[in-house]
Amino acid sequence: MPEIPAGQSRTVLSLEEYRDEVLALVSGPTPAETVSTADPRALLGRVLADDVTSRAPVPAFANSAMDGYAVRWADLAVGASLHVVAEIAAGDRQDPTLGRGECAQIMTGAPLPRDADTVVPVEATRPAGATVTITQLPAHGRGAHVRGAGEDLAAGDTVCPAGTTLDPAWLAAVAAAGCPEVSVRRRPVLGIAATGDELVPAGSELARGQIYESNGTHLAATAVRLGAEVAATTVIPDDEDRFVAALDELSAGCDLVVLSGGVSVGVHDVARIVLGEQADGTFRHVRVQPGKPQGWARWRGRVPVLALPGNPVSTAVSFELFGRPVLDRMLGRPAAPLGRAVAAHGWSSPPGRRQLVPVRLSSDADGRLLAQPAHRRGSASHMVTSLAGADALAEVPEDTIDVVEGDVLTTRSLR
Template structure:
């Protein structure tokens, strides 16, 4: 039976229609929330900074006391973390370190580089105006301000901001539980000896790591033999505990493609997508719970590109967050491609001297679907439009940075 031929966008729409955003939320310690999605905004518990503090190592002064060359008596010293608020009079100052609270009587800080130690104190070589080098209380955030909006994907920067605002826990969307099944008689667990015709299983490793990266919980089945019984048993096991199941391998039209055979019997929709790598794709619903199953090709690069193109947006939908968009970059090293399909190739994305994004292939042999190492040097994907037989230096291509 011939398969429908779809564009990338048409097939992505079918995949996204399989799921709805998860309604469940949970409070998570900030340090355990990387990759998660905020379900509720984070509000500042207090002003940030909580007090006026010094932006420089130097001397806290009263700006009105200063004239070039004046010698000030050093009345005290304040270190970061100190709770002291030393008083000082005219023609005096307080030695202060970066981040330390500025004394109440001071209104400026003279950096140490603009002073000279002398007998009896410190000489001010360059005067500063009131407020210079002082970080005001609440300068960054006021108490009650929204620091992070609901729907934000939490990375290192966002979690740092939440912690700085005093949040010990954040309310997140529940982690989607995603089952992973890699099929094939040729697959052997890494570390074991290989027999003729066998290869090490790597797709489940990529998929599980990417799911975890994207804020999901991966449940990985052992490599499944190419029998209908083994594949059915794996799906039955995962369907009882997963929101979605992702399968790699067996989606083509061969007589031994068990994934296709079993899922077609369950009413699957298998497609040819105008994309290279990743032409054969499929989806289904499994069991009484109608758990969504997304079936990817088995070649390593095909599986990885298919995950980033179709499954990552599905995980984003479960989190109820937007998927990062595409931008444009200039090609510095050309490559060839399949004219009849959109090519999605791992690339190294950089910025040139003018600030423009530039890309080159991550692998010298392009995006052949079996090239596992083409992903190692990649930090982005480039998409080349259908009808393009070759990409040459200077061409512009769509790019999306990998998380």
């Protein structure tokens, strides 16, 4: 393999500058497709391409919020006895007429008779055969314990805006709005590869210099969690011809290829060499730690490629910083909100680079959210176990070299 020319340097960019550069690899969201709401499993985690609007008012009719008696407010007084003329259960279609001094026994969720305007809970009454005596007036007065028609949504109101990721709560809202189908973005299809002669699959006997491959597993699982489909995950050795063949196969039918390893300036960094020579690859140094060396290209002039560094924490942090925004754009989804947490204790940070530290989050007695590094080595790029216990990444600004207990830090959720 060719040696790196003496004195070779790379353009140095900030996190935001490089993120904007790789975002330009994708022009916009994937096409929309229509999916039935009959099976929520098919929609869980999908991203809406269009707003979902309510087909009818929610609730569709005025109904009781309590088990009790539907009454006319004008008939109420402590000690008043009302004649029970009907019993209404949830799902009943009857609408009994209520005259002066009359009421209907009603169950939670049952439609309110049009002549009634209030519900008295059963615990505020004393039933006796066909009559009921009021022992306590509803504290909220006329309209108490009545859910009004359209109180939650009017017909035509937006239930979920485009860009919403459908979780169980949103799926319930779509179902309540009576929508038989929704328009969602097609899942982006990813090809994922880890590079390096040292990588072997789990279960193999390790020879000297070999390690078990884990980056592909992490990237694939993260991509699926974020709404993508993974077409293939593979390992590519440090051989140019085999790298080209593997990348040709991996990129077929994919919207994005993500590589880990081989992006630095070493003489065996095959991803940099092949992408640079055959795909006009662009390689940068980004002012972050871990994850300084980064690269991108278009394989065969068509398929976007993100080339991430190979140390496990570097790979994970890099995908969070750069891969996730690309997926968000492909899905038409807004970026995840950033959080804030207080440093539980102090640690050091490299000057001139934004440090991303895997942290565990917890609350103290005052309700403050605390960030505790998940590993004693902080953001050491090879400490793969630090990711397993982490809830988020805590950001330390470039101009900070010592984090002090109590410092407020920006956080990026990993959950």
